[in-house]
Amino acid sequence: MKVAVLSFAHVHAATYLELLRERSDIELIAADPDADPADPTRGKALADELGISYRSSYEAVLAEQPHAVIVTSENTRHRHLVEQAAAAGAHVLCEKPLATTEPDSRAMIDACDKAGVNLMTAYPVRFHPAFASLRHSLTDGSLGRLLSVHGVNNSSPPALERSWFSDPALAGGGAVMDHTVHIADLLDVLLDGEQPTHVYAVANDHLSPAHDGTAEGVETAGLVTLTYPRGLIATIDCSWSHPATHPTWGGLSLICVTERALAEFDAFPPLLTGYNTPQTTPRWEPTTIDLNAAMLNTFLTAARTGQRVHPDGHAGLRTLRIVLAAYESLRTGQPTTTSRAT
Template sequence: MKVAVLSFAHVHAATYIELLRDRSDIELITTDPDAPPGDPKRGKALADELGVTYRAGYEEAFAERPRAVIVTTENTRHRQLVERAAAAGAHILCEKPLATTEDDARAMIEACEQAGVSLMTAYPVRFHPAFTALRHALGDGSIGSLLSVHGVNNSSVPGLDRPWFADPALAGGGAVMDHTVHIADLLDFLLDGEQPTQVYAVANTLLTAPGEDEPNVESAGLLTLTYARGLVATIDCSWSHPSSHPTWGGLTLTCVGQRALVEFDAFPPLLDGYDAVQAAPRWEPGTINLDAAMLDSFLAAARTGQRAHPDGETGLRTLQTVLAAYESLRTGQPVVTAAAARPLPHSGSYTSLSPREGRCSSQERT
């Protein structure tokens, strides 16, 4: 199957390329026409380093009629490429956040529905087997009804390597835009799409690297989400890992139920040792490759024409939480969302899992 990676702007682009390059069932095409001249981490220089086929522009990539594309541009440029890919009949995996405005997200969803192609939002953490076990425990009543959830998604400052992350015109925001959505997706999946009725957020720009000027976007944030059933969830979305931290990022979820407390760690403790050559500690990852698991799901949907999940509607719902957070930051007050006007869901109504979990036909809608 022919797959195109469109842009190398996002930090995950190189990872996707390496995973696809090593698959015998994939013919990979890459392009990054918006790369800054001379940037060794972008454009043809990176493609040559990774040993993959490179095309000069998006038109050249689309001319090869890929069956699937991965959009890894800057956040505010997602819509343009998603609409072009949909018009070309390609199934789409789009980096998170799906968009930076609700209008863009809805337009992307509509373009894909009209073209009959899948639109998947890149949320790899939900593919972790430990998170699947957490969903099972919630669904079968083992932990009882959820009372509270505390989510943490921290990382180093991405703008140190990719300056556009700190440019609101390209990123749409800072840490709140960047890291809220992963936790919001896990909550969305646990609660079968139920959205918070109220969002309150606080943020600041105090977390900076040594010698760095104060950023143009927030570098630390904390959200409090309230749900109609009484559940309260918090999301720490800060860029709080120093450059010396053994991992670039991390994600944890603590769920307090009526019967039990469950902790989920997407990136468990690492294997550690000492590198004599570098005269420094060395850490090796000790977890599964979540990006590979997500790509497997996306490629399977692209081959069969089934609807990919998490889909565009999921991306829209998580974006709505982010946008409510920014409105709260603007006003300094909690924001009542559209979900507050909807009927209270049954507290025990969770979707059961099946071998077809996360997939449905292209005619179904969420």
């Protein structure tokens, strides 16, 4: 099956390329025409380093009629590439957030529906076996009613690797745009798509002073509070708060309070911790679950069989509505609703 990757802008693009090139059932092609030719981490330079067949334009890639396409461009460029891929008859996996506005999200969903192809949003954490166990424990009734959820998705500033994350015109925002959506997707699963009635957010840019040039113009720390119709309260810490010396790039966890128990989920727990004396840094050996591989396998299986894939574009839209409501709350200083933020 022919699979194409459009753009290497996102920090996850190289990971997807490396995973796909190892698969014997995949013919992989790619294009990243918007890259700076002098940037060794993007464009033809990266493709050559990884041994990936490279094309000079998106149009050249799509002319080869790939069966599936992965879009890993800057956030505000998702819509155009998804619409192009859908028009070429390709199933689409789009990096999160699905888009930065509701009209763009709806246009992407409509384009894929019209073309009869899947649109999947890149939320790999929902494929974690431990999250599946958590969901089962919360839905089988044994723990009683879910009362509150505290979610944390922290990382180092992605602008350290890709400067566009600090450009609102390309990213659509900062830490709130980047990291709210993963936790929001897990809540979407646990609550069967139920939307919050109110969203309240606070944020600042204290973690990236302007002099370091990493995130000028966007927020770098945020806390989003969600209130749901049945009274459940959820919080999302979406901050880019990991220092450069942290042993991992990022992390994600949930604490769920129920009537009878406290249930915790850690997506990236350490298998072994210690200290690296030569490098004078903490050491963290991660567990072996590859969530990106699990997500890609689900996407490619659906593309091959024609079955409907999840999380789909509608899941991506629901989580984006929470982000947009958070930004409306930041603008007004008051709680808002997802409907008011569209």
